[in-house]
Amino acid sequence: MTYTLPTTEEKSSYVEEKFDEIAQKYDRFNDVITFGMHRYWKRFVVRQTGLRPDEKCLDLCCGTGDISREVLRQHPECKVTGLDFSVEMLKIAESKSSRNSNIQYLQGDAMKIPLPEANFDAVTIGYGLRNVPDINGCLLEILRVLKPGGVLVSLDVGKVRLPIIAELNNFYFFRIVPLIGNLLMPGQEMFQYLPHSSLEYPNQELLKRMMLETGFKQVDIHDFVFGASTVHVAYKPTNN
Ligand SMILES: C[S@@+](CC[C@H](N)C(=O)[O-])C[C@H]1O[C@@H](n2cnc3c(N)ncnc32)[C@H](O)[C@@H]1O
Structure with missing residues (x-):
């Protein structure tokens, strides 16, 4: 099956529509394709935030809320805002959180975060930067909403x-992953988008450079599974 990625102009509406379509199967798909390891990586992401009691975390592109809930599990006294533009993903996130929890879910665009500046101590983003139409623009938005000295922790695929x-990883990602997706939702092209979107996504070092050029100071990279999965931890300067 030949697959063509959406253009930059089409990307946001394409991604929003497709995540709405696969929302019901997204968690199972993630568990299967990562052999459950994404849960460990998400726990790692939250540990890197270094959040303290009463601090605030924005979980950008929160999807079904795995990271949002993990923030609260590790830091029960923190306040979490989960933001995503897919209504269907948010519905699942909401159904998994108790009514009185410290998580508030919000529909919105990560390219234009509908929240005031210098508002959060940490921003987490799991498999989100790869899906936005302009990574630099999104990083600038993240810097805007972070407090001085705040931290961004991003989890995504790496090289x-x-x-x-x-070679083995490419075979798995481009051949096996779409097959698994097709078993879960026959004919759904989103499972082709997921591996193909990694082709345009910067490698670990380039993403680090983009973060530094956007205005973050000190960026640390943590690789898992030979770099197939990667976490960037980037700090906003205290004097910004
Ligand atoms: C691959 S899922 C990741 C979900 C979750 N963070 C996780 O780690 O399981 C990507 C999510 O990003 C959301 N997303 C992509 N681009 C976005 C944007 N520009 N603004 C808001 N949400 C976006 C999608 O709707 C989807 O729910």
């Missing part, structure tokens, strides 16, 4: 550095 492992 495997060892050639033979990279």
Whole structure:
């Protein structure tokens, strides 16, 4: 099956529509394709935030709310805002949170975050930067809503550095992952989009450079599974 990625202009509406379509199957798909490892990586993401009691976290592109709930599990006294533009993903997130929890879900665009500046101690984003039409623009928005000294923790796919492992990873990601997706939702092209979107996504070092050029100071990279999965931890300067 040949697949063509949406253009930059089409990307936002395409991504929103497709995540609405796959929302019911998204969690199972993630569990299967990562052999459950995404849960460990998300716990790691939240540990990197270093949140303290009563601090505020924005979980951008929160989807079904895995990271939002994990923030609260590790930091029960923090306040979490989960933001996503897919209504169907948000419905699932809401159904998984108790009514009185410290999580508030909000529909909105990560390219134009509908929240005031210098508002959050931490921003988490799981598999979100790869889906926005302009990574630099999104990073600027994240910097805007972070308090001085705040931290951004981003989890996404990375590039495997060892050639033979990279071949295996590509085979898995481009051949097996769409097959698994097709079993869960026959004919759904989103499961082709997911691997193909990684082609245009910067490698770990380039993303780090983009973060530094946008205005973050100190960016640390943590690779998992030979770099197939990666976490960037970036700090907003205290004097920004
Ligand atoms: C791959 S899912 C990740 C969900 C969740 N963070 C996780 O780690 O499981 C990507 C999510 O980003 C959302 N998304 C993509 N682009 C967005 C944008 N510009 N604004 C808001 N949400 C966006 C999609 O609707 C989708 O729910």
